[in-house]
Amino acid sequence: MVKQGKTTVKAKRLTKTHTSNTLLLEIAWEVLNQVGGIYTVIRSKVPTVIPKWGNNYCLLGPYMSANVTAEFEPEEPLNNDPIGRAVRRMREKGYGVHYGVWLVSGRPKAVLFDLGSVMHKLGEIKYLLWENHGISTPSDDHLLNDVLAFGELVKLFLTELAEETKDSNKQIIAHFHEWMAASGIPGLRKDRVNVKTIFTTHATLLGRYLAMNDPQFYDHLSFMDWQKEARHFNIEANVMIERAAAHGSHVFSTVSEVTATECRQLLGRNPDVILPNGINNQRFEALHEFQNLHLENKNKIHSFTMTHFFSNYTFDLDKTLYFFTSGRYEFLNKGYDLTLEALARLNHRLQTEKSDVTVVMFFITKRPYYSINPDILESRALLEEFRHVIDSIKKQVGERLLFDAVSRKDTKLPELNEFVDDYWRLRFRRTLQTWKSTSLPPIITHNLHDDANDEILNFLRTSNLINNEYDRVKVVYHPDFINYTNPLFSMEYGQFVRGCHLGVFPSYYEPWGYTPLECIASGVPTVTSDLAGFGDYVQDNVPDHDRRGIYLVKRNKKSFDEAAGNLANKMYNYVRLSRRDRIDLRNRTESSSSLFDWSNLIRYYDQAYLRALEIE
Template sequence: MAKSKPNPPKAAPVPRKPRPTKSRRAEPLLLEISWEVCNQLGGIYTVLRSKVPSMVTRWSNRYCLIGPYNHDKAQVEFEPAPLVGPIGQTVKQLREMGIGAHFGRWLVTGRPNVVLLEHQSLQNNLSDTKYRLFNDHGISTPTSDGLINDVISFGEATRIFLNTLAEKESHRRDLVAHCHEWMAGPAIPMLRKDNWPGAMVFTTHATILGRYLAMNDNQFYDHLPFFDDVKEAKHYNIEAQHQLERAAAHGSHVFTTVSDVTAEECTHLLGRTPDVLLPNGLNINRFAALHEFQNLHQEYKKRIHQFTMAHFFPSYTFDLDNTLYFYTSGRYEYLNKGMDLTIEALARLNHRLKEAGTPINIVFFLITKAPIHSINVHTLQSRAMLEEFRTTADHIKEQVGQRLFEAAATGTIPDLNTLTDEYYRLRLRRAIHAWKNEALPAIVTHDLIDDQKDPVLNQLRNCNLLNYQHDPVKFIYHPNFITATNPLFGIDYDHFVRGTHLGVFPSYYEPWGYTPLESMALGVPAITSDLSGFGSYLAQLLPDHDEKGIGVVHRRYANYNSAADQLADMMFKYCQLSRRERINMRNTVESFSEHFDWHNLGRRYHEAHELALDRFHA
């Protein structure tokens, strides 16, 4: 690792005349550009989609998102509209130029204008675009990387669209282009070369180099000031992506990121300190359940109880009334998401609960997407047997009820053993006999493709968290999404979260962190870390966050052992709460989540756009 280099000078703004007064010009247009518009891939999709109502409230019909056209996803999320107005007419003009383009509405709350560009139609000119990137900006790109080729052609399609729009509109109104992440970044240096008459904002939600470094260096933050970004990008074979991201950061009038944690990363790895921080929010109304949320917790907890009975009760039973459900979820980044710390803390919690002699049981769910063959056969069989119990019990209940009613009507009290047929008694006995299993309950619900090398499974084995009956902490590793069509749960992810008691997300590398915020919005207390953007925001601006139901594990200046102890302490403290105290905490955390509604945090975006316009006209 090399010594840190001085930050290169910021890109000088193009000299402009003073910003015209609004009385002589129409209101500005805002174009927000991302690879994840109508194209769900990761967290930026959630940012854009949830932010729409706030942006439409401020910008109305002057707000438009731009993304790549994906036929299958467009069939679900996109509704075509007539080619009217300046944006519709620009789409029409692109079509006349031979560039596929679609104008319409994104079918999300707020129904914003959206343009989807068929960037593949520019693949024939890809070599020319790459040459210009190299000749004008020193950015070299590989020839055979399909994603980079798509990103560059999308950047070229965006450049052509914005230049065409500017020819129609820049003389009568201001234009603001806001690009997200390196995959929308190539348009910025190309537009600056064209001297595009508009203001540009670039947001990185996590530097691509930072992700690679954090996954491979357990002292990433200590080493951050000393990395040679050029050398490291070459080492991880991401030179082109890093160069595109760096060019977008330096070419924008306003450079932004989502948290102070990522801002430090940008300063050292991209050579420019962000001008504005844009914390991520949620459309809290989407999660609102008003006074019903406690009833919903009870309803969905019963559904989780059913899974628990199917999974554990063939081997042994425990008191569901004294069972708490904890969970974590997110991309399968074992170290970055703090899965290692979580498992270690659960092992320590298991020991403390046994020492304390508490009647509480914890069932912990780790939900992520990992390579699998299929659902484990025994897991499916247990679930099917539980349904057999329910079907048989329903038949017996109906038969007993009818016969008891008839006997009571005649004035007699019958022998209850005579109220059901031998067939159903035999069926029930057979089901109970087939139900019992001497093996321990599995710690994973699916057959993994590489069971022996899976880091979660290996750590669980090393910590001896194998679902023994005498252990109060049980573990369920669910390497797939939870949806209403999932045969093990039969409920959507949001409903699953509502049925749990505590979310645990002690990330090591997390530019922002939506999962604890979603947990809060669903009325579930959560734990995060000060190395996540969200946790850092809480620690600095809301010192009483613990009282609001949100714990923050100190990982930035603490070693692994002390962080694991602190996390175990937090979970143990929650286990000691009474039922009434847990209900009060759910009330508090659900109310506190309103602080993170986009109608509050969206103001930061408006400040960034205003600053970009001021610098453009400076």
């Protein structure tokens, strides 16, 4: 038997016979279109899928011209390939269909649809959706119009593919990810197209809305009227499409037991299988080098820290730990509120104990901003100038010291100050004086559009967690994603993660959660919660998770105060570790990443495909 969270399924093997006699198509809005986590799910899974399915595997997505140029290589569809022949049939009927290869590891086939080629039929598509399935859609919702166009093109394509394979023994599995890809499922079932459908909701649409607006979401879930709530948030048509896909699919699935509870209440169907998300460890693999990479990237973060803090006051970088959290700006859902409260408690505790350890906590998220704080840019420029002055002084002193040493009759070390010209002395003093400041280091790196109403900033200000010199916990709120072109860090996000000591993700609502997985694969200990799909999976399947550097904050049926105390204790215990203990923990964390590699977790997908194939 194979355990899926709290669900047990009968273990059967997907054989070579199955994969050679079946076409597997995965359909998602995020195919070659990086707008959410499903892009990462599919892209990271491909290298594990291709060796098993080979040429029988293909991805379907919308053609977003601005996004595909770098990753999509067009090819001519082959006549000996039923997928290629279905593409040709679609083109002959006037639909815009692009066929080619996605330039990622595994190089899977991809079919992308030009949504504009079916927009002339949008009125008919909406009428049939209402006539046959009772789903009424507004006329002025452009995203919903695109979703319906994509769903229609997918339905037409699968119909053509079924026609192409009707005289062969090949079966077709169409695996739909999320409601935005699945509006064609009800039509496929009504028309009895010979395709086995699987629908995976990674997060119920209504659940995300509710959790963002109800701090007692899980307590209230069993009493909620889905239609009333959908109307309240003006997403009734979207939710009805999601429900129709859930009920119309042959196999219904989600990514965690946490989300399965939502599905039962909000979508009205219990998932048949749970499909936990894995990670492609080869992308993060550094073998014995990962400890060196931690040190190398930590030194880059040290450089930022000096720029940000040291013009105001200094602290010991050898006794500084870097914590971080990242993701969409969802203050409650992502657990930013809990993280801030725990940090305030940690700060008080470290102050009381007169600890000499400094924790710098980074909040990496995306918010509308006007510009980077000019004071920070000026500080960075002045520090670079100061480095230039010091390098020049070192060069001058070195050259003069060498000449003086070989010329001296004794072996005494001369007074080095005598080797520095007055020009460089003055420049040294002026640069240092200009760089030094008496104000507090900023808690945010950018000037926000709505600074006064930002929940993170308001918490920091009201709790006086504003980077006072006596604070043992410092905060850097960075409302933009980190990449190599970022002028403040000049490093990729993955490098930043490797340079940190602890990732903190105690989410309140998180159907799965990739950020903790990325930490583990990089050898960085991480905090998750039992309300996150990943945390729930860890709780059920990794009994020694603490020893592996995967810390679990209990939030289910716990008060906010209890959870904040629990998180503060976990962070405090980490701060108390010795350097050797932290190195040992990073080793155990990195070795644990194999538990979550797609090579292990793909078996859940295999079970879903077997289940679909067994349906008559």
